[in-house]
Amino acid sequence: MGIKQTLLTFMKEPAYRPMDIQDLATIFDINRDEYKAFKRAIKTMEKEGLIVRTAHDRFGLPERMGLVAGKIQVHQRGFGFVIPDEEGLKDVFIPSSSMNGAMNGDKVVAKILKEDDKGKKCEGEIVQITERVNKKIIGVYEDSRNFGFVVPEDKRVQFDIFIPKNDRKNAQTGDLVQVEIVKWPDQRRNPEGVVTDVLGKKGDKGLDILTIIKKYGLPEEFPDKVIEYAENIEEEIPAEEYKKRRDLRNVKMVTIDGEDAKDLDDAVNIERLPGGNYKLGVHIADVTHYVREKNPLDKEALKRATSVYLIDRVIPMLPKKLSNGICSLNPKVDRLALSCIMTIDKSGNVVDHEIVESVIKTSERMTYTDVTAILKDGNEDLIKRYDYLYDDFKAMEELCLILNKRRLKRGAIDFDFEESKIILDDLGKPIEIKPYERAIANRIIEEFMLVCNETVAEYMYWTKIPFVYRIHEEPDQEKLERFKNFIYNLGYTVRWSQDIHPSNLQDVLEMIKGKNEETVVSTLLLRSMMQARYAPECVGHFGLAAKYYCHFTSPIRRYPDLQIHRIIKEHLRGKIDEKRSERLVKIVDTASKQSSDMERLAQDAEREVDDLKKAEYMSYRIGQEFVGVISSVTNFGMFVELPNTIEGLVRIADLDDDYYVYDEEHLMLIGERTKRIYRLGDSISVKCSRVDIDNREVYFDIIPTESEIEMDLPVPDVKGMLNDFDDEDEDGESFEEFEEGYWEGEEKSHDTQNLIKI
Template sequence: MKLRDRILKLMHRADFVPLDARGLERNLQLQKRDRRKLELEIRRLVDAGQVVRIKRDRYCLPSDADLVTGRIRFRQSGSAILMPDRMEGEPESPAVKVDAEDTSVAMHDDHVVVRLRSERPRKRARPTGRSVAPRERRGRVIRILERKRTTLTGNLQKTKLFHFVVPDDPRIIHDIYVSAPAESGLKPAPRIGDKVVVKLLEWTQRHVNPEGRMVEVLGRTNEPSAEFKGILRKFNLDTTFPQAVAEEANAVPTEVGPRDRKNRLDLRSVPTLTIDPDDAKDFDDALSLEYLSGKNIRIGIHIADVGAYVNPDTALDREAQKRGNSTYLVGTVIPMLPESLSNGICSLREDVDRLVKSVLVTFAKNGRVQNVEFANSVIRSNKRLTYRQAYALLNEDDLEAVRKLPRPPAHQTGSIGRALDALTRRELEDLQKWVRQLWSFASRLRKQRMAKGSLELDMPETKIYVDKDGYADRIEKVENDESHQLIEEFMLLANETVARTLKNARLPALYRVHDEPDPEKLDDLREFLATFEIACGDLKNRKEIVRVLKLLKTHPQGHLLRIQILRSLKRAVYRSSPDGHYGLSKTDYTHFTSPIRRYSDLVIHRVFGFFLVRFRNQPRVPGVSAIAMPAGKAATMSEHLSLTEQNSTEAERESVKIKLLEFFEREARKKRRTRFDAVILETRNHGMFVELTESMAYGLVHVSTLVDDLYKLEAGGTALIGRRKRRRYEVGQQISVQVERVDRFKRQIDFRVA
């Protein structure tokens, strides 16, 4: 048994009392030569929050001293919530509320130790969009284990007496005191209104603001380039690659040659296409269609063979592993791989040869899967379609109308492909036939998946497009329509098939896991939904949660309530064990279909290649590593990639928030402001919260802007009613609004009725 496990086993004993290092040494019957190793393990356990140090340098489990370790998450009000560390094999612990005056010198997302206070009943409040619990744990911060940030970005300001930086993140509630710009050592010296990077100094006294030192000027606050750099610094993202990586990337050929095609299945003559967003920079996947004898159809799911160009333990591979995934900010991408690979030789662009790994699925005419084959292949895409074009081909019979659809702007995408109006009538007819045939099978797959209890959690997304100068130019709501679902279903099929194949072969791999939700959270969710007069049974029953999701499709507050359901579920993660995917209702699932932008998929490709050689007796292909993965490495890799994915997700959300605010701030400056359609989501004494139907932006119409009457909240709390004219604004009502004001710091948008 490892020393760490022996320490924890000792502390879990019912008769254990806190011990210092020497006491632990005696109880574990260690030799003097093991003393340094013991001290190292104790330090690691303390840093991880699994053990705490109390008075007289004694150690014990946090629960033995009414202590909890975890990440502290602040609200703009100054209060916070502690999300406890989860110990392996133990259930998730409930959150701990920390009042503003009890947060000590903690900052948002720090790893801290909190001393618990006695639990007390929680007063039920008006619904706020958060789940509620009958009791709550409260505590106060007593120690900082680790700072989440050593630097932060913000806006340089000054008073008559001193300079300070207002953090970009409104959850960092303290301004940071800095020295005068002339004393910063930066050239040119920072100016008031600049966005700067501040290195935090040690902060030990809560009643004194934290101090820092300016180390970089990013530009003028709110300018696109400065905001972009701010996101890069906050989330440790880098647009450049180390020299060794760039050199390896430059050495990769730009075309597929005869040697590259050796031992690969040649599918270049098979009709093949890609379907991606307008602004896609890289193309991971393609679909092909073959008509076989007996009215069977073989659909090829082809995934870029990145492993043909990125070999294990090279500079390219190490950097890709470090990044974990590409990060898609509004208007740009921070790629996992250099652009010459991600947008070039790896990308399945139109009318060029490309190397792929293929899952070839034979369907009978009735939609049943007859056979599945795997291959290393070479393809040649006939057409790069956008989702908009694919949707038109599915639903529009007039091909001349389809022909008029524009190509995406060149500055927004990695490849625009041939314009539809440049295609012959026969080519357009073939495209339409292929797309409709693909959808006929994808729709059946989707129906089968939903019948098995898959949760329909797909919701419209906000897509923000920027102009050539980087400013938010327009906002569109992207629906998860048939064109998206077509691609989604085949990708899900490939991911599931590969996961099941590798599991049955007992090969160590990375799996995409979505654990079942905590019963307590589902009970809280049921109580919360009841406040909106949505009666539901036991949500631990999958059929019931499927029923509720279907009901919310037509509910006036359905979008927000579906978000609340998502928050009640656990986050999907990578894991070395095939523990299933709750949301998709699948026993076996992995990520195989996006190796250009996800390192997990590249790892799976290598294991998959090993499977083809070892278990299917397929010949090795030149230059591609087909290696088994050590089981121990799979576990550590899963944890790392889960963290990089979470970091990218948060960066992408930050980018969307900033660009939404930028768009509506520019809108507020117009002399003639645009009218936006909106839906009232909630009414309060001070106004009503609305959601714009096109952009899904959320904001407040303050009651003070309703100048035609004196409005009061109806007794039921679902409408504002004018005293004199009796005009009503009620939940679910559609209204037109205009932007009133935008607060970039608080990240709030206010509207007024148009």
């Protein structure tokens, strides 16, 4: 048992009372030579939130001291929530007056002041900040005679940052700058910083997305050492490598990707077998041949952990020489691969498989658009052009439908959200936003990658070798009960026990398919589920109803895939002994945690860029009318989603034809006099009235129908009454607090592919 676990076990004893380091060292008989390491372990545990320090420098478990350790999420209005490190604990609401200098994202310890009451979150106060994360801030510089200050772009940062005159780096009023904080805030003073970079003026081309890149600390350039290492890699495959691998260069295979994709890391081939079975080959770029353990490329790839896709630019995990060059499965050139070749029966079961190191040569670089045009539209020109592949595409479609049917039959949840495609002009201005269709070609690749990932995960599970799995735990029962009550109030009755199965939730999706409330119910169901993540333990994937699952198919853009390729190759070569297995335990644990953290960071950045460009798109359409669907009803208004996926708010303060009462049980607004009802899922006409680009917010006004205009009902003059409306109910609980409370701190919008990312 390690020192951390030993200390935690000791502190859980009923007789334990908080002790200082000296007392703990005495009890554990720590000698002088061991004391530094012991002290370092204590500090690490404190930093990780496993233990907390009292005012008298004594240590204990937070849960036994009425404390909660976690990460603070601050809302732009000043209040926040502590998301506990320990699973199963509820989020803690922190009023703005109880932040005590904590900034968004900081690791903190909160003292509970009020326990959970009548469905509202427990309330607390920040008593300790264990780790500061906001070391660099983006904001607008404002100059004065003797000093300057920076107003943060991120409205969740509640403090202006004081800048001494000598530390402004020639920044001028109105410049967008990056500052590094050198003194942290407390109850009496603002943080102090130095300007490290003057980015330009707001409105400069590309500066809006660059600001988000810097805000999230995403890497912009590769270190010179990494670039130099990549440039020195030999592009030609060594002769001895051909001898060690399965030669599949004569096998017909294709890549199928989006038109803009340059990092092609998966190719597929298919063959119909006698008796009705299929032989499916999934061939993945062998990135690990070039990215060896602990070389400069590997260290940088682990640090980044994922490629980040921000509409018109990519922040790659690997340098372009690899991602777009020697690792990309470009057509008609030899490439190294790791191939999973599966025999699949007519019911979609994998009856046989093998995983081999291979050399491949893809026949064509196909796009989703062209393959869909061949299969769905019967495009004669494309069929003629790819006549030697036509039968393969038909077989792929057949197998895709078989695999999908099998997956749904076992209970996998298939969220059919329309994701958005945002198109920018040369100046970075959004000119079109439309739903991105999951067409048949997309589904073919999705199903093939899913079955491959499952096959590899199951195979490696039984080897008992340390491995990185993709897991998705069962939903929280409390959230599911709320969801169950919600759909009951919409008129849907569901019956499931404590032992929820994904098929129960898939049944709900089937019930609401094609209904007005389909998107709303699907979104709320998604919010009630756990977030998929990487882990060394194989606990299954709830959303996919899969017992074994991993990410094997994208090593160019995801570190877990790269890491497990390395493990698989070592296993195939018989090089994993007991000593190596022990080392792999730590390696896969580090890779799992880093990859999960960076995936979430990338998702947040990608989502914010999308929200920014959606708000900018609507800023050019103020006054225009649209038809949308009410996607959320709250105690201060309702959100309306347009067919192009853009969402805007209709404030209850702007509904001036009546007083509206919020019916929380049925999620609707009801007019007191007119009895007019606005409910979830209703179709509604709106006009874009205002856009706040800085906060990524769109506002709508309702356009009354002709029948509503003709209604001659007495309506009081409430203009004056509404002037002071501040988005709070009589208990002072804003919608953001309500929504955070209802969904336990989940994000308002989700990356739907997070459940079934392939």
